Structure formats: C-alpha cells, structure tokens
Amino acid sequence: MTFVSVLAVWIALSAGGIAVVYRVGLYIARWSPAVSIACLVVLSPPVLVGAWMVAHQIVRVEQASCEERDPSVERLSGMSPAEFHARCIATRDNSEWLALRRL
Structure with a gap:
C-alpha cells in the first residue's frame, strides 16, 4: 500500500513538474526553438528524479526496528x-555487555 501511495504522489508531482518545464520550453521557443528543445531534454529527467525524492519525503515509510521479531515485508x-x-x-x-565484562 505504501508503494502505491509513493507512486501516486510521484505521478502527481511529475505531471506538475513536466507541465512547468513544458511551459518554460514554450516561452523559450518564441526566441529559439533549438534552445527550447534542449531545455526540455535537459530539465525533464531532473524533474522526474526530484519528484521521486520529494514523494519519498512526503510519504513516510515506517521502517522496522530491531526489537521486532517478525516485521512485515513492507517495512523491511x-x-x-x-x-x-x-x-x-x-x-x-x-x-x-562491555561494561559488565570490565568488572
């Protein structure tokens, strides 16, 4: 369930980021179409990676602690x-243990 939440947030953030990059590309295309395409190619992958990183910060995945005997696979x-x-x-x-051993 957590992966689905991260995926949904990532898709939403990616769509918003790509829309902003596309609008910037259209704005730059008024003066130079070649620079506009370069802008789209250079800025789109970082938007996807950044959206993935932000999605992991927004959707907190609780990790298992060592005190648990059998943690769920999702928390591993x-x-x-x-x-x-x-x-x-x-x-x-x-x-x-070391303190007891020194005595």
Whole structure:
C-alpha cells in the first residue's frame, strides 16, 4: 500500500513538474526553438528524479526496528528477513555487555 501511495504522489508531482518545464520550453521557443528543445531534454529527467525524492519525503515509510521479531515485508525497505536480522545483529549496541565484562 505504501508503494502505491509513493507512486501516486510521484505521478502527481511529475505531471506538475513536466507541465512547468513544458511551459518554460514554450516561452523559450518564441526566441529559439533549438534552445527550447534542449531545455526540455535537459530539465525533464531532473524533474522526474526530484519528484521521486520529494514523494519519498512526503510519504513516510515506517521502517522496522530491531526489537521486532517478525516485521512485515513492507517495512523491511527491500531487504530480506535474513539480511535484516544480520544487520540488526551487526549494529547491536554492546555497551552494557562491555561494561559488565570490565568488572
């Protein structure tokens, strides 16, 4: 469900951004059609990438925490459950264990 939300926001932002780029291209086309096409080619991909980044900022994807036993696949952010557990073990805070060991 979260991916669908991100996709919907991305499509809306992309459509708005491409419309603005198209209007700028039409405005520039009055003086130089070649520069107008170059403007469309150069500015359109960054609009799509920027819209994707903004969509991820707008639609927050809650990530699983290491305290959970079996987090849902949607909250693993593309990782497999085994990789998620391996990362949790690798980044575990061992300060309590080290403090007990020094005594």
